[in-house]
Every structure is written in C-alpha cells, then in structure tokens.
Amino acid sequence: xxxxxxxxxxxxxxxxxxxxxxxxxxxxxxxxxxxxxxxxxxxxxxxxxxxxxxxxxxxxxxxxxxxxxxxxxxxxxxxxxxxxxxxxxxxxxxxxxxxxxxxxxxxxxxxxxxxxxxxxxxxxxxxxxxxxxxxxxxxxxxxxxxxxxxxxxxxxxxxxxxxxxxxxxxxxxxxxxxxxxxxxxxxxxxxxxxxxxxxxxxxxxxxxxxxxxxxxxxxxxxxxxxxxxxxxxxxxxxxxxxxxxxxxxxxxxxxxxxxxxxxxxxxxxxxxxxxxxxxxxxxxxxxxxxxxxxxxxxxxxxxxxxxxxxxxxxxxxxxxxxxxxxxxxxxxxxxxxxxxxxxxxxxxxxxxxxxxxxxxxxxxxxxxxxxxxxxxxxxxxxxxxxxxxxxxxxxxxxxxxxxxxxxxxxxxxxxxxxxxxxxxxxxxxxxxxxxxxxxxxxxxxxxxxxxx
Amino acid sequence: xxxxxxxxxxxxxxxxxxxxxxxxxxxxxxxxxxxxxxxxxxxxxxxxxxxxxxxxxxxxxxxxxxxxxxxxxxxxxxxxxxxxxxxxxxxxxxxxxxxxxxxxxxxxxxxxxxxxxxxxxxxxxxxxxxxxxxxxxxxxxxxxxxxxxxxxxxxxxxxxxxxxxxxxxxxxxxxxxxxxxxxxxxxxxxxxxxxxxxxxxxxxxxxxxxxxxxxxxxxxxxxxxxxxxxxxxxxxxxxx
Numbered sequence: 269x270x271x272x273x274x275x276x277x278x279x280x281x282x283x284x285x286x287x288x289x290x291x292x293x294x295x296x297x298x299x300x301x302x303x304x305x306x307x308x309x310x311x312x313x314x315x316x317x318x319x320x321x322x323x324x325x326x327x328x329x330x331x332x333x334x335x336x337x338x339x340x341x342x343x344x345x346x347x348x349x350x351x352x353x354x355x356x357x358x359x360x361x362x363x364x365x366x367x368x369x370x371x372x373x374x375x376x377x378x379x380x381x382x383x384x385x386x387x388x389x390x391x392x393x394x395x396x397x398x399x400x401x402x403x404x405x406x407x408x409x410x411x412x413x414x415x416x417x418x419x420x421x422x423x424x425x426x427x428x429x430x431x432x433x434x435x436x437x438x439x440x441x442x443x444x445x446x447x448x449x450x451x452x453x454x455x456x457x458x459x460x461x462x463x464x465x466x467x468x469x470x471x472x473x474x475x476x477x478x479x480x481x482x483x484x485x486x487x488x489x490x491x492x493x494x495x496x497x498x499x500x501x502x503x504x505x506x507x508x509x510x511x512x513x514x515x516x517x518x519x520x521x522x523x524x525x526x527x528x529x530x531x532x533x534x535x536x537x538x539x540x541x542x543x544x545x546x547x548x549x550x551x552x553x554x555x556x557x558x559x560x561x562x563x564x565x566x567x568x569x570x571x572x573x574x575x576x577x578x579x580x581x582x583x584x585x586x587x588x589x590x591x592x593x594x595x596x597x598x599x600x601x602x603x604x605x606x607x608x609x610x611x612x613x614x615x616x617x618x619x620x621x622x623x624x625x626x627x628x629x630x631x632x633x634x635x636x637x638x639x640x641x642x643x644x645x646x647x648x649x650x651x652x653x654x655x656x657x658x659x660x661x662x663x664x665x666x667x668x669x670x671x672x673x674x675x676x677x678x679x680x681x682x683x684x685x686x687x688x689x690x691x692x693x694x695x696x697x698x699x700x701x702x703x704x705x706x707x708x709x710x711x712x713x714x715x716x717x718x719x720x
Numbered sequence: 721x722x723x724x725x726x727x728x729x730x731x732x733x734x735x736x737x738x739x740x741x742x743x744x745x746x747x748x749x750x751x752x753x754x755x756x757x758x759x760x761x762x763x764x765x766x767x768x769x770x771x772x773x774x775x776x777x778x779x780x781x782x783x784x785x786x787x788x789x790x791x792x793x794x795x796x797x798x799x800x801x802x803x804x805x806x807x808x809x810x811x812x813x814x815x816x817x818x819x820x821x822x823x824x825x826x827x828x829x830x831x832x833x834x835x836x837x838x839x840x841x842x843x844x845x846x847x848x849x850x851x852x853x854x855x856x857x858x859x860x861x862x863x864x865x866x867x868x869x870x871x872x873x874x875x876x877x878x879x880x881x882x883x884x885x886x887x888x889x890x891x892x893x894x895x896x897x898x899x900x901x902x903x904x905x906x907x908x909x910x911x912x913x914x915x916x917x918x919x920x921x922x923x924x925x926x927x928x929x930x931x932x933x934x935x936x937x938x939x940x941x942x943x944x945x946x947x948x949x950x951x952x953x954x955x956x957x958x959x960x
Contacts, residue, residue: 317845319812322852325842336830629826632785633895634815634843636808713787719824 319636326639330646337619341651344615347608348655348692349662354601356663356688360680364671367679379413380519381559382577383546383566387421397567397574398543400531403451405565406546411554416457418520418545419449419531424538429503429527431490443489446526447503449534457547458517465495465512472511473530478537480508483524484515501527506537520547555579605695608655612699616648620707627707628715641708645700652696653689660688734796735899735930736761736784741793743779743953753779754790755953761899766921766931768944773936776953778903781934785901786814798898815843819892823904825884827876833887834859834872840894862890866920882913886920893924900924902933906940918943 334341383406385398403417428442454460455467464487468479480501482492492499492510500507508529517524534540546566550558559578563571620627627640635643664680671678736759743754753776761767771777782788783795786802795802798817802810819840820826827836837859846852863869866886876884885905892900902921906914914937921943925931933940941947947958 317812317816319808319815319843320845321843322846324852329842332831332835625824625826626828629822629828630839630843631811632787632814632818632820632826633840633891634811636811636843639843713782716787716822716826 319634319639321635321639321642326642326646329643330650333619333623333643333647334650340615340619341654344612344651345655345658347604347611348652348695349608349659351601351603351605351608351695352656352659352688352692353663353666354597354604355691356660356684357666358597358601359684360663360667360678361670363681364667364676364679368676378579379550379552379555380579381548381550381555381562383548383562384575384577385542385544385546385566386573386575387544388542396542397570398546400451400543402566403543403546406548406562409558409561409565411550411558413549413551414453414456415546415548416454417451417531417543418454418547419534419540419542420446420544421540421542424448424540427503427527427538429486429490429501431492431499431501443486445486445489445503446522447529447534447538447540448523448526449529449531449538449540451531454523454528454547455514457549458514458520458523459549460514460518461516463513463515464493465510467512467514468530473532476532476536477530478506478508478533479511479530481512481514481528482510483517483526483528484513485524486526487513489525503527504538508533508537605691609652609695609699612648612651612696613702616644616651616700616703617706619647620644620703623707624710624715624718627710628712628718631710631712632716637708640710641704644704644707645697648700648703649693649696652699653693655696656689656692659692660685663688733762734760735763735765735798736932737794737796738783738790739794741783741790741795743776743783743788744791753953754783757793757953757955759948759955761930761932763898763930764925764928765946766925766944767933768941768947769932769934769950770936770938770941770947770958771950775951777934777936777950779953780950781901781903784899784932785818785820786810812844816895817898819889819895819897819900821885821888821892821900821902821905823907825876825881825888825908827884827887827891829876831875832872833863833868833874833876833879836876836887837862837891837894840891844895859890859894862894863887865893865924866890880913881909882916885909885913885917889917889920889924893929898930900929900931902931902935904935904937905933906935906937914939 383398385396388396398417400417403415406412406415424447426444427447429445429447430442451457452467452469452473455462463484465481467481468477471477472479482490482501487493487510490501492501492513495510495512499510501510502508508527514528515524529538529540531540546562548558548562555578559576563574563576567574630640630643631637664685667680668678670676738757738759741754741757742752745751745753757780769777769780779788783790784797786797790803797813800813800817802813805813827833828839831839834856838855841850841855841858850858860869860872863872866889868883868886868890871879871883871887876887879887885908889900889905905921906917909917918940921931921933925945931944933944935941949956949958
C-alpha cells in the first residue's frame, strides 16, 4: 500500500494549521484539544466549505502585493538579476568561445590526415622511404576510408605547359603549371569530382600510358573543355593525351591548377618518382589513431622520419576552453544568486512584518494559513522570476555584444534561455519559504491588532 | 443573575447560540475571561454588547468571530456546531458566515475601494451566480448599499473616516454573511461620521441583517434592539 500524501487525503489534515493559540501568547491555556475523530468532522458541519482560492486570484493578489511597493520590489530583484546574469554570461560566453574553436574543425578537417615524406638526401642511392605500392598498407588500417599518394618536386612545380605544339611568335600559348603524379585513388582522396572524361586507372599505369588528367583550373587556363576529341598537352618535349578533368577539390585545392600524371608515366617522362605526400581520409574520430599508425604502416623502419599532419584533439580543446571560462565565473554567479536569495528572503520578511494587519484581515475574510503562505510564496517567486527574466535578457545582450566585438558567432542554448528565468523563480520560491511560514503562523487575533 | 439570555429552543432559528461557554487564559494567576456565557441571537436581530475594557469584550468578540476557541461550552454559528471543526473548517466558516467590521477599518491602502470590497470573495469557492467575472458588479452593488458607489475607483486614503468604515461594511456585506460582527465600529470616527454609520446599521437591520456590535459607546449601543452588558466575563441582559 502506498502511503497517501497528507494533503491529498480527502479528510481535513489532522494538523495543517496549528490551533489558533501559539507560543507568542504565553497566557493562553493549553488548549483542551479534543481528539479529532474524523466522524466528528462530518457531523454538524453542514454547509462548511473548504478554503479555496482561484489561482488567478492568488496571482492577482501576489502581483498587486509586489506592485504596491515597486521600488522596493525592483531593488529586491537586483540580486537575482546579477546572479542569473552572471550565470548566463558565463555559460553563454563559454559555449560561444568553445564553438568558435570547435568551428574551425569541421568534419572534413577532423578526418583529414596527411603524411609528409621528406625528400631523400640527394647524394644517397638508398631506397625511397615510401614507395608507390607501399601506400596500400595505409588502406588496411582500421578507420581509413580512402588514401592516395602524391608525388611533387621542385623541378616540376612550374613547367611550361601548352595545349598545342604550334609555336606562334608573339602569342603566349603556354601556361606555367605544376605537374604531379598521383595514385589512381586521388579523386576519392581529395573528395573531388571527375567533371569530364575519366581518371586514369591501374591499366594506364601498368601500360605507362602517356595520359594526363587536368585540374579544373588548369583545364580552363589551357582552354580545354572537352576530352572527346582527345586533346593533348605538351611539356618537357612530350605530349600527353588529356583523358579527364578533375574538379571540386575539398582538400589539396592547389591540385586544381596542376597536371596529374600516372606515377609510371611521370617517372619515365618527367623524373617524378618519390612519393612526397600521402593523403588519408579517416572515419570520424579515427584521425588520432590513424595519425599514429600511418607512419609505421608506410615506412616500418623509419617511421620517425615522416611528418604527420593531423587535426588537433577536439575533445581536449573544447573541455579546456569550457573548464577555463566556467570554473571561476560559475562560482561567482552562484554566490550572487545566493546573495540574491538572501535579499529576497530579507525583504519579504520585512514586508510580512509590515503587513501583519493585512494578514489578520485576510484571515478574518476566510484565508487559511496555507493561502496566506501561498500568497507570500507567490510574491517572492514573482520577484525571483522577474529577476531571472531580466538577468537572462541582460546576460544574452552581453553575450551577443561580446560576440559582435570579437566577431564570433554567439551560441545561446535554448535551455539556458528558458532555464534561467525558471532558476530565478526557484530562487525566489526558496527565499520565500521562511517569510511565508512566519506569515502563516501569525495568529489572526494578534494580527488584527496591528494597523493595516 | 442568570437571566434567560437564550430565548429560543430551536437552534436553527438563531444565528448565534452560546451555551455554557468558558474561556480561561493560563497566566499566573489564571484569567477567567468568559464565565459560563449563554447567549442567543436571532436572525435579523441588532444586538449590542457593552462593557468596560478588561471585561472580556474582546474575548467574546474573538469567540463569536471564530478567531478563538472557547475552553469549554458549545457555540453554534448559523446552525453549525463549531467545537468539533478543524481550524481549516473554522476559517472557511468564518469567511462565509461572518462579516467583520473593525475599529481600524483594515482596508488595504494600495488597492482601490472596489478591489478592497472584492477581497471578501476571493477565499471562497465560486457559487452559482457569483462567478469571478461578475464580482466587480457585485462589489458595486455592495458599495451602492452603503452609498459609496461613486467612490469605487478611489484609494482608501482619499476617503473620510466614515467613508472608509462604510467601505469596510460593504466588504463585509459582499460575502453575504449571516452575521455582521462589528468591533467598536465608530471608535475612530467623529460624531458626524458615527451618525452616518449608525444610520447605515439601522438600514441594514431593516433589510434583515443580523448585527452584533461591540462597543463602549452608549450612543451606539442605544440603537440596538437588545443590549447585553458584560462585566468580569459574565453577561447580563439590559432592558432597553
């Protein structure tokens, strides 16, 4: 059996209102308290209602009580305004700043890992650190979605590339473009799109085909729009058939102004042999792990020689920012809130003492102790709510202003915006408990003696 | 000196019926504020209770107004035996059956006259024909009864003492009480204002309202149909 809550019981509570005598009147006799058997309460009580107040009336009474002393009420809200305002500013600025930092790491950045292979010492004839087939080892790592190797060198970074072999004096028909070699998985690795034609495949590589794929900017510079008629580009005394145009680079955007060759062809014709970069795309959250493992997979014997470019650890950065900003100011806000609560309690208590006559009158008019307590609780809650609303509004203005000055995007949690006034109301409610109890304990006989 | 103060055997006819009521205060020495009080007030009667201060007047008023409980004895108010009621029920009964008129008026200074009158109804469940919306209309009607309907938007501090007391009476009338309980209603008024309030009492009495007026002013008590004197906690009938 569940214990029924007292106030929910249909019978009048055994002791919701202490008898109308009190400690304040020592000359009262101790009441000959009749044993209040429940049957007696039903007997001879025809037409006795229970005290009752419409919530709208309670609200109207509380509001007029608050508005009767507008300056005092306004000053009383100040503590809550400061407390709630500080909390909103603290949380708002912290989340804005954190978002500012986190915003730099979108999903693309967070999943991009680049391994940079240093050029071999010029004199040595040792084997390269990373060779083309060795790049496949990265694909086998857990968390790797796509990868591609890229070969660039200073020698090929600015070659004169022409779209036809006719040299017309006075007409500048050549463009300075970079020539790179890349594995056939490059379009996926840079998250690009083949705009026209196709990318070369392993067959082209195995046959050492003299084919080239142009970055979209390079194609525009050379005036090549279609590949159906097999246009050619010329550089270093060789001609290459353009088989496709690659565009929409999401990373390594500089490749859009380059000529991309199969690795074998590049080695034969331009002398581009050594892998200089490995682009790796990971699944979300795997970047850190892949960044640690990729050098070992690429060059087991000299993993330390490789440089890994990986996104910073997000979770640490965010926690760091929020931890820094929040700690001190949260304490400050909570302290202001407590001071505000004490202020509300204090002023409500003074108000109760000033309105003893009014309390006596209300009791004479049929207000129960609960209704008197309810009115003062509602008044203090209203003051707290008011402070919460004003504090939250001021706090948001400050957060938006700070963001505007710093050129940040303000981040305001809807829960914060709605929760702050509620928190203010709760503070007011708690602060009103003691004054409301004092008010409800007043004896009507005594209270009516006070001037109204 | 046990005159038959109770004149009716059917309690339902009486608004007030006290039998053998005692009230003692546990001080040192104990104070016997009411001694074996018997009193019956018929519906429509205008009763005045007179007595010097310290005679138990206030205790009797508090007992009649359900603000205090007798130590022993029975008190029937409007046919309800109050001894067995819980405090909540007494509070509710007080709100619904008794209209108080105080010496100090007890009007809320920051509310208009009309709002002060409407205050009498907010602690009661709405009854048929008495919903919240028509409350202002009823307050105007109550103010009309005391001749102050043109003052409904005023604050109490702009009224004379007599007008304030009439507002308080309108508030008491608002809840349609069985009994108007007046505690020194003219104690703070000059003779002119006293006269206007007493005229109003006569009018209300003529309309059938039951009035109990506690006073030490002879002029006030002379207006009543019946006078009761209290001294040393004992009641005695005065023949008018």
